[in-house]
Every structure is written in C-alpha cells, then in structure tokens.
Amino acid sequence: MKNDSIRLQPALPGEEAAFNKTVSRKKFLSALGIGSLGIAAIASCNKDDDGMGNRVPPGSIDLGKGDTGILNYAYALEQLEAAFYTKVAQSPYSGITAAETALLTDIRDHEVAHREFFKKALGAAAIPALNVNFSGIDFSKRDAVLATAKAFEDLGVSAYNGAGALIDDKNYLLLAGKIVSVEARxxxxxxxLISNGSFADNTIIDANGMDQAKTPADVLMIAQSFLTSKLWGGNLPKS
Structure with a gap:
C-alpha cells in the first residue's frame, strides 16, 4: 500500500486568537477545538491505488490521493463557499434585514475559518486558490442568493457525509464530523429563510432519518459549474 503523508502544521502564536476575533459572535474555532486536537500528522493512504498512475488532464488541478486528497477536496469546497458568502456580504441583496445580515456574516466567517484551517493544515500539499464563476447568480435578488446558498450548504453536508467512509485518520474523521455539523446548521x-419549517424535510432526510451522502465524483461535477478552475479527483479514494 502506497503511503502519502502530510504534516498538520501547528497554529502560529496568536493565530487561533485572530480567527476567534474574526468570528467573535460564535467563537467558532474555539468551539471547533482545532487548538486542542494536537494532530502532528495525517497518514494518508490511497485505498484505490492500482499502480497505473492516473494521469491528470491538462490544465486541471489534481486534488491528490488518500487523506491528503480528501483534505484538498474539503478545502476546495470551503474555498467555494467562502467566496460566495464573501460576495453576499460585499453586495447585500435588496431588502436584506439586520438579522439576515448578522447571520449570513457569521456563516461567511465560518466558511473563511474552514478555508484557512485547511490551507494551513495542508501546507505545501494544498491546491492553489481557485477561481470562481458566479456569473449566473444575481446577488441583488434574495431568492437567487438564498437558492444558491441552499444548494451550497446541502452539497457541503452531503460531501462530508460521503467522504467519511474514505478517511483513514481518526483525527481527520473527528474534524470532518465537527465541520459537517456546522454546515448542517x-x-x-x-x-x-426560504420556507419556514423546511430545515429537515423529505427532500434531504430519508425515511430512516438519515441525511444525504454524495460521492466526491458527484459533488465535484456540481461544484465545477461554479468554478473556472478545473478540479480533478481521479486519484481520490473510492471505497
């Protein structure tokens, strides 16, 4: 079995405090427990490495393999969500209320914190900053913004749910569980906001009370429509 490893770099002095200041209302990173994880490294193993050396399509960004690849997969999604909510905060839709502004700003701060954590954790193994394509979204209209936000959040929850079985390192699995619970909130x-009482309806929760789970291939196909950067997950574990 081939092994890749990445080192989770410890937070720089004052870094976590800076994040908590950014997300002051929720003290998000403190609650997440990033500083207490004490993870020195994630041993990453490609469960589907067949020795054939899958080739990355020209012009595409290879997410990598094993736990490193899954970490980059999550980092890519967090980049997309952070970019979206940053745009929402910069260009509030018509009629936005003070309560909506406050909570959408909190969500932005959470997504930025997620993005920066994954970037720091991956270090030199991190994929580059992605170029987004939000040309199809009318940020001036509440319905358009909230419909896109719903799509991103549901996608994020299903992505983490689907990736759970692909993770080797228990510390990474713990982290993913902490993040997906926030995405679900x-x-x-x-x-x-769209329809009161629809927070857990049968479009996302099945008869067993379970949320959706999607494979990386399915998630990346959906996410790609909001990116000009081309992502490639051909080396990600599949089982």
Whole structure:
C-alpha cells in the first residue's frame, strides 16, 4: 500500500486568537477545538491505488490521493463557499434585514475559518486558490442568493457525509464530523429563510432519518459549474 503523508502544521502564536476575533459572535474555532486536537500528522493512504498512475488532464488541478486528497477536496469546497458568502456580504441583496445580515456574516466567517484551517493544515500539499464563476447568480435578488446558498450548504453536508467512509485518520474523521455539523446548521438556517419549517424535510432526510451522502465524483461535477478552475479527483479514494 502506497503511503502519502502530510504534516498538520501547528497554529502560529496568536493565530487561533485572530480567527476567534474574526468570528467573535460564535467563537467558532474555539468551539471547533482545532487548538486542542494536537494532530502532528495525517497518514494518508490511497485505498484505490492500482499502480497505473492516473494521469491528470491538462490544465486541471489534481486534488491528490488518500487523506491528503480528501483534505484538498474539503478545502476546495470551503474555498467555494467562502467566496460566495464573501460576495453576499460585499453586495447585500435588496431588502436584506439586520438579522439576515448578522447571520449570513457569521456563516461567511465560518466558511473563511474552514478555508484557512485547511490551507494551513495542508501546507505545501494544498491546491492553489481557485477561481470562481458566479456569473449566473444575481446577488441583488434574495431568492437567487438564498437558492444558491441552499444548494451550497446541502452539497457541503452531503460531501462530508460521503467522504467519511474514505478517511483513514481518526483525527481527520473527528474534524470532518465537527465541520459537517456546522454546515448542517447553516443548511437548516438557509432552508428556513426560504420556507419556514423546511430545515429537515423529505427532500434531504430519508425515511430512516438519515441525511444525504454524495460521492466526491458527484459533488465535484456540481461544484465545477461554479468554478473556472478545473478540479480533478481521479486519484481520490473510492471505497
């Protein structure tokens, strides 16, 4: 079995405090427990490495393999969400209320914190900053913004749910569980902004009370429509 490893770099002095200041209302990173994880490294193993050396399509960004690839996969999604909510904060839709502004700003701060954590964790193994394509979104209209936010949050929850079985390192699995629970809170709030009481309806929760889970291939196909950067997950584990 081939092994890749990445070192989770410890936070620089004052870095976590700076994040907490940015997300002052929720003290998000403190609650997440990043500083207490004490992870020195994630041993990453490509469960589907067949020795054939999958080739990256020209002009595409290879997410990598094993846990490193999954970490980059999550980092890519967090980049997309952070960019979207940053745009929402910069260009508020018509009729936005003070309460909506405050909570959408919190969500932005959470997504930025997620993005920066993954970037720091990956270090030299991180994929580059992605170029987004939001040309199809009318940020001046509440319905358009909230519909896109709903799509992103539901996608994020299903992505983390689907990636859980692909993770080798228990510390990374713990982290993913902490993040997906936050993404689910976002999804519930956005859904209720659109239609009160729809936070956990049968479009996302099945008869067993389970949320959706999507494979990286399915998630990347959807996410790609909002990116000009081309992502390639051909080396990600599949089982």
């Amino acid at each position: 976002h999804a519930a709030y956005i859904r209720d």
